Amino acid sequence: MFHSRRKKVSMAKRGNDEGSIYKQRNGLWAATLSIEGGKRKYFYGKTRKEVQEKLAAVLQDQKQGMLVATPQQTVGQFLTDWLEQTHEHSVRPRTYERYEEAIRLHLIPVLGKHRLQMLSAQHVQAFYTRMTDEGLSLQQSSTTTVSCIMLWEPL
Numbered sequence: 404m405f406h407s408r409r410k411k412v413s414m415a416k417r418g419n420d421e422g423s424i425y426k427q428r429n430g431l432w433a434a435t436l437s438i439e440g441g442k443r444k445y446f447y448g449k450t451r452k453e454v455q456e457k458l459a460a461v462l463q464d465q466k467q468g469m470l471v472a473t474p475q476q477t478v479g480q481f482l483t484d485w486l487e488q489t490h491e492h493s494v495r496p497r498t499y500e501r502y503e504e505a506i507r508l509h510l511i512p513v514l515g516k517h518r519l520q521m522l523s524a525q526h527v528q529a530f531y532t533r534m535t536d537e538g539l540s541l542q543q544s545s546t547t548t549v550s551c552i553m554l555w556e557p558l
Contacts, residue, residue, distance in 0.1 A: 421462070422435060422461075423435050431447055431448065432448050432450060433445060434446040434454045434455070434458040444461070475518065476518065476520075478514045478515050478519050478522055479516065480519075481519050482511065483511075486499070486502055486503060486506060490502060513529075
């Protein structure tokens with residue numbers, strides 16, 4: 404009996420934060436990308452090329468600073484994680500307290516239930532309208548803090 408020797412072709416290993424692409428048992432292709440908080444985002448397609456293009460687009464968005472969220476993540480969950488993981492130790496204690504107060508009292512009650520991926524300019528405009536209707540002028544510090552949080556800028 405003759406045994407053929409196959410030359411094993413190894414593919415280059417992807418580095419950290421580059422995602423993974425693989426073929427599933429059902430024949431579809433899938434890609435995964437690790438995102439903040441130890442969660443993963445999944446992409447599916449019929450061909451490897453299709454999945455590779457989806458992954459490349461998300462990686463490009465991520466490189467440009469755009470947010471990659473899980474489909475079910477709400478604005479409230481994101482803001483809480485953002486505050487605790489990103490700013491708890493990077494801002495002064497009083498600034499952290501103001502951010503926490505603005506998120507708890509103003510942002511989460513109005514925008515917290517919306518899925519982050521579905522948040523639109525209309526939602527944010529409705530939020531500002533509600534704040535104005537409640538008598539919070541743009542001169543008040545809580546509104547300024549909320550504006551800074553919404554724009555992701557430090558005070």
